[in-house]
Amino acid sequence: MDYNFNEIEPKWQNYWREQHTYRCSNNSDKPHFYVLDMFPYPSGAGLHVGHPLGYIASDIFARYKRLRGFNVLHPMGYDAYGLPAEQYAIQTGQHPAITTEVNIARYREQLDKIGFSFDWEREVRTCDPEYYRWTQWTFIQLFNHYYDTDLDKAMPISHLISKLEKGEVDTNTEKSWADMSEEERQDYLMNFRLAYLADIPVNWCPELGTVLANDEVVNGLSVRGGHPVERKLMRQWSLRITAYAQRLVDGLNDVDWTDSLKEIQRNWIGRSEGASVWFPLASNYKSHAIPGAAEYVGQLNSDPVPSFEIFTTRPDTIFGVTFMVLCPEHEMISQITTPEQKAEVEQYVSWAKNRSERERQSEVKSVSGVFTGAFAVNPLTGEQIPIWVSEYVLAGYGTGAIMAVPAHDSRDFAFARHFNLPIRQVVALDPNDITDPATWTESIDAKTGFAVNSGFVTGMKCKDAMKAVINKIEEMGIGSRTVNFRLRDAIFSRQRYWGEPFPVYYKNNRPYTLPEDCLPLQLPEITDFKPTATGEPPLGHATCWAWNEQTRQVVDNALIDNVHVFPLELSTMPGFAGSSGYYLRYMDPRNNEAYFSKQAVGYWQNVDLYVGGAEHGTGHLIYSRFWNKFLFDLGIAVKQEPFQKLVNQGMIQGRSNFVYRSKSDNTLFISKNIPGRAENTVPIHVDINIVNNDILDIEKFRQWRPEFAEARFELEEGKYVCGWEIEKMSKSMFNVQNPDDLVARYGADTLRLYEMFLGPVEQAKPWDTNGIEGVFRFLKKFWKLAESRTDAPADKPALKILHQTIKKITDDIERFSFNTSVSTFMICVNDLSALGACSSQVLEQLAILMAPFAPHIAEEVYHQLGHDTSVCDAQWPEFDASLLVQDSFKYPVSFNGKMRLTLELPNGISQEEAIAAVKADALAQKWLDGKEPKRVVFVPNKIINIVL
């Protein structure tokens, strides 16, 4: 009988479904293992072959762990909220809930065909009220907590209030806590809540009608759709993720991720150590040089002079400061600008503020700025330095003000050159080598070298000078050692419809959260999804979107009286809200009392293996870690880090095919390698489904499109050879490979094996079906081998092959090296086939080894051997080294196909004699069934390699 995958695969898929083979329990004596995939966003396009790559890898690992006796949690779900569904709704008028449902059904169908071992009873969808109830719940907790820097964890806001009431902390504002009104107190607390409402500059995308998080904007364009993004001041919800910046950096040391991904996160968080220093304004009436620092401090204490806080990573260069620069948004600009400069400064500031992000970024190299007319005082030298405004100083980083050291910062250098400001060298690689900065072509930015021209730190190494300067400014009370982060708070509002509603209503224009037991706050039905250009969200169209505080119900907007009935928040949460904690919900997905039970999280702890794309490095993977750490602080999550080991599957690119149409004749197509083809033709994308191994199926091509019906061809050796190129997988390039087509043609097992065979999981690679036949052939050989089985006990050569395979496959899986596993299986089956009929005993073990990779055929063979339980419940074969090596070995051996022995050799023996002695010994001791070793290599440190 032929290998009929079309019959085998549905049969076992049904069997697994009916037997609940992949159902997994939270109560088990077995050790636990949690294997997670990044759940997909169910787009209208369906799955392409890139999606399952990671799923197949994780499925192999999950199945392997199960065969090794672990209780494995391997769930799947859908990240179902998001912009595309809503965009589609706007275009077609279809409700996103419906299109999402349709898309999910299609995804499920595609996933089922590939034979994954997901426990579908644990499926979650972020748009399901029973799921987003806990997203909303977490939001309320974030709102009701603040970050206590002393305890270094999130604490209830009530804890802060009681500290304020007892006067244990100072408000650092004009009014004390006791003197504040209720509104003032609420406004004050908003500065501490981990979810807070504030007027902040946001990435506003007019085209999408929403604000976007930093990771959703690239080069001033939205990631979704590529629309321009502007900076705009808006009242928005944000998450105070910056409070966790240090812990997010530290936690990276405790997880088993690739260095490159850790580095991406470290860069994104952007921790830098330095100092913050206060530079006072030189008052106009004392515009003479201030004689000395000591005197200046006295003045600062008695008579508060307006001053600027700056952040620098190079306090050692403070003696080289020759000007200051403020960002155009700096609040003190209008206050300090002199009347003469006023017009010019105002003009510059309004010009700078109205530029889009894209304009700013595209002109990074150009220098612009304006002098305010005001001067500040360098607190260490007493010198007066001019204060400038320039957009090269960013409002969002540090304090929005810098001390400029043109000699040792390339940006300051460019600015000084452009505006002819003085440049003073204060660092030199060699203290005796001081040159005139006027002759320089670039600044000396390196942190190595010695301080020069630098008062009391002159002659010190840069590092020592940094410490000395910081100590000095701390002593003077004008600054301190500071750590700054590039990471910014995550903007959490989206002016969209298809997302989680905020459990928030507004009383007296201030936000209040809904009671927890009123959750979920369900997304209302509306018919008009369009956002407005002014930023009014689609939920503004909802007619029943008000909160009655007394009845604790959502009621009609008409009832709003601002006494008992209040308006609800109109924004919705961003995409990352639902995906930030989904891995925890899988542990206990049907719990109606809690996010997940203590028992469940106590059992599963966290994700042992997470597989997904590195493109989430600065988005989901940061937000999730933050979310988890917050829940950890609440005592709900039990591990600081959510994802212990993380494997990034490489992106699968498309491999496009081209036909070459003659420039002079529109119906003539010339094969790729015909001389002169390049000059006389234009390449045209052709659907990869009508090309096989770069050979065009001419008939299918003629049928493909009406304009090719009359196509004529200039062939080479009777074939039309297409060109190819690696491009992004995209519909418009006709290079999208749908997994369903391959499953229909070769079966799921072949697809699974082939996706692994393509190369290392982590590596980016083009999709290319050229080798799939080889894998298919292998499965057919395996099928034939299974049919040829005998009940005779296994002989030694067969056992040897089997145990070599057990060893190799086990090692490969542990190393996540699945491409080599497939090769190993091929060798194994070839070798066994060469021996003739295969013993059932060997075949059974081989079926178990193959079960993680090709579960359908493995299940079929396993059952044919007389089992009536699933191969999933079998036990992983134990490697028996004694089958490979003779017992009579008298030397320590490590076996891997080659052997390495350590020998004590007598003095004076030559290499040749030693080798001959080992060979003779091998023969005498029958190490290798009486055969002489293939190769013996003598190495000076008494190690000998023996190759079988």
Add this chain to the structure above:
RNA sequence: GCGGAUAUGGCGUAAUUGGUAGCCGCGCUAGACUUAGGAUCUAGUGGCGAGAGCCGUGGGGGUUCGAGUCCCCCUAUCCGCACCA
């Protein structure tokens, strides 16, 4: 500019982690079977050479008895961040 990674036959890749480079597969060549083959099987396939042999892991140095693997310097490609003080 900063950071990370990669580089091996015509192609995808492998190499027990310092031990005969090129396993396995694709493709290609020859042959067998076949009415036929997008089926199956056998043999061959890094380069040069008739041959023994010589040369070969992006380039150049180095360490070592021995280097694809370790160290230094280049080059190319990919990815992330980018006026982050």
